[in-house]
Amino acid sequence: MPWTRDEMAARAARELQDGFYVNLGIGIPTLVANHVPAGMNVQLQSENGMLGLGPFPYQGEEDPDLINAGKQTITELPTSSYFSSADSFGMIRGGHIDLSILGALQVAQNGDLANWMIPGKMVKGMGGAMDLVAGVKRVVVLMEHTAGGKPKLLKACTLPLTGARVVDLVITELAVFEIARKGDPRVTLIELAPGVTEAELREKTEAEYAVALRNVA
């Protein structure tokens, strides 16, 4: 059975390490915050200008001056700090953020990522996505495996890129793929969701990949 959105987020949370500074994108990536293991110290960064994101406020305690990058009201923690968007992207571009987890429209087998624009449809803009994938040490994509029945993990992206050779790991409801994006690019299937067969996955994946399945508890 394919993983649920929550199970995908839980799988992504296994990429977290103690002491990490992490930026979570909008959508399924936001759910990763619910799966930080107890006792692990992880600081979430919001690119508008905050480190140490707290949970949503209780009703009546919303603060219009305290929002995340998705414009949702949030709260602060004893560990929080605020800074300008220039400082925020300085820490992103400067390689100080350990992990970025974000969504995608397409990922190519060389690590190219497209997630900001579909030509001909209304264009919303890239926000901070291009800065994040260019500057953060490790980039994890959380996405549905297909869109309208068509593969999203491709030989080459057809949509305008957000970044070239930037993705390290792809988690879908069917499987987890590692991408070696430096040197000769290479995709490796490392995990399958329970009940998903390799044959089914091949059918739904355009990218070429090797198989090196790991035992997952």
Added chain:
Amino acid sequence: MNAIQALSQLSYGPPERALPIPLAPACRKARGGGLCGIPSVLIEAIRESGVRDLTIVSNNAGIDDAGLGLLLQTRQVRKMISSYVGENRTFAEQFLAGELEIEFNPQGTLAERIRAGGAGIPAFFTRTGVGTEVAKGKETREFDGETYVMERGLFADLSIVHAWMGDTEGNLVYRKTARNFNPMMASASRMTVAQVEHLVKPGEINPDHIHTPGIFIKRMIVLPPGFEKRIEQRTVRKRPAAAAAGEEV
């Protein structure tokens, strides 16, 4: 007129008098997080002034009935330089009809362009956008084996910013994530006007706590008591059962 006089004269004036009018048709606005930390009253003053053909540098474009959306409604904007405009239908309509030009910048590149402009830096190199449409037509260069694209600094005729507190020297303090683009915007124009929620005397703000020194601020208005800051996406969590029964958590 020196800056102190300007501030003391204009501090209590109406917002429409705080703006240099007639405005040059190239104007910058400070915003960063949707409606968070935006100079809303000064945007209304620009709307009232009727100035047109503005080029606006702003991370977002507001929503239909608030923020920069107000200037889109009245078709006062010719071009936007932004990173994300997804929340505005008026924007979409005018853009698709070819009435509005948009230059998309990655958010960090935009923030740095403004910071650089204010700091007298005409251009800088960044990895952001290399290999994408953003880098098309721009100079690239290799440093230490990595490719970088050149981006230009931005400097405007007018900046408008929002601060939580200011003193009559123009020193500003922002609050929480409402800081966003405001500090860079304040530095990157010939004429920066601030709207502040609280105006205090010099010395009442600890000098160590000032975010934007008064040198950047030419004019200031004070928001009326009870001024309401809007929330774009109200998200809350449920109180635990014990709290619902009246126990503070």
